[in-house]
Amino acid sequence: MAIFGKKYFKVELERLERKDDETLWMKCKACGELVFKKRVRENNNICPKCGEYFFLTAPERIELLVDPGSFEDISRPIVAADPLQFIDEDGKPYSEKVKKAQEETGLANEIIIGRARIGGYPVILAVMDFRFIGGSMGSVMGEQICQAIQYAVQERAALVLISATGGARMQEGILSLMQMAKTSAARKRLEDAKLPFISIMTYPTTAGVEASIASLGDITLAEKGALIGFTGRRVIKQTIRQELPEDFQTDRFAFEHGIVDNVVKREQLRDELIKILRLFAPLLAHSSAVAGEAHQREAIV
Ligand SMILES: [Zn+2]
Structure with a gap:
């Protein structure tokens, strides 16, 4: 298959x-x-x-965070196939939906993997794009994230994952749910290599992705205004038959309940990342010398 x-x-x-x-x-x-x-x-x-x-697209997010000119796309040359021959509620085949999303976004799939520097520190970025079928995680996203982890280990770079997703891609059935286990298992390779994994949750980070790889960061940040949760508010309310707090599934709620380590304003995300990467600098390849230079450059500018 x-x-x-x-x-x-x-x-x-x-x-x-x-x-x-x-x-x-x-x-x-x-x-x-x-x-x-x-x-x-x-x-x-x-x-x-x-x-x-x-709203920010994945390319816009990347531009916002990386050192100018340092980004290199290293995504694997794969796109989603349609092994289940899935037909959506609107009668359209899944394969057509993927094609339409590609045309509209100019992207091959819902995640971009790239090598970059942030404040001079080496990072492997994995950035989801919500425009592409709700940034949902299918077999391609799972594979790209595993690939990103592999690059990070090979190059002794930090992994930075930025989530914008509705969860698992239902059109791929069990294959999409498998990606939760696949990415979570692959994440252990970073731990074994003593490399940092920084997860950034944005609006929205929900369901299968929130319940797997996005929640496994050594440091997990929420962008201000993020929606973070597993199931929708209405479904939970109907199931447990209880009133939910007003700020349920907000960035502040996630912070107060220990789901994220900090809530960061968008305009401060890059500086926050540099601050965190500095802590891990001794574990990263060639980071201290290069980072020092970068900071000097920043100071001069
Ligand atoms: Zn306004």
Whole structure:
């Protein structure tokens, strides 16, 4: 049974800029103000008027975090196959859905794996893109995460996983659920190699991914405004027949209940990562000298 197809796309960050989007202004849903799009982009996709966070794609997230020019896409050349010949509720085959998501996003699949430097420290990044079938974890995402772990071990880099996902990909049935165990088992290789795994949960990080690899970070951060949980609020309420706290499944709730170690504002994520990576510097390849240089460069700039 073929689990992976053969098509392949290489991610180039510039290519994914929305060149077809010619409108200069946008209306903020939170405050209703008209804001200049360029200003929003320069402001980490945060509303300059009220501070509301707008959605970020995986390439945008990568750009926000890595040292300029340091990112290299190392995703495996695989795309999801359709071993179950799954037909969705709307009558469309799963394979067509994948193709449509590829056309709309310009990505091969829902996760980008790459080698980069953050503050000069070597990292392997694994970044999910919610636009691609809800960032759901199927056999491809599972394999890419395992690949990222392998690269991190080979190159003595930190693994940074950024989740934006609705959970397991139901169209792949048991194959998608298997990825929870597969990625969790692979994660042990980082522990054996004494390498740090930093997991960042964003809006939303839920279900099968939250219940596996995203919760297994040595350090787990929530981006401010993140939704973190397993099952939806309504389902839990109906099942246990009890009222749920107002802030249930919010970033603050996750922090107060020990699910995440810190809640970090988007504009501070890069600095926070550098701070954490500095703690692990002796375990990472060539990090101290290079990192020192990078900090000096930053100071001069
Ligand atoms: Zn606003």
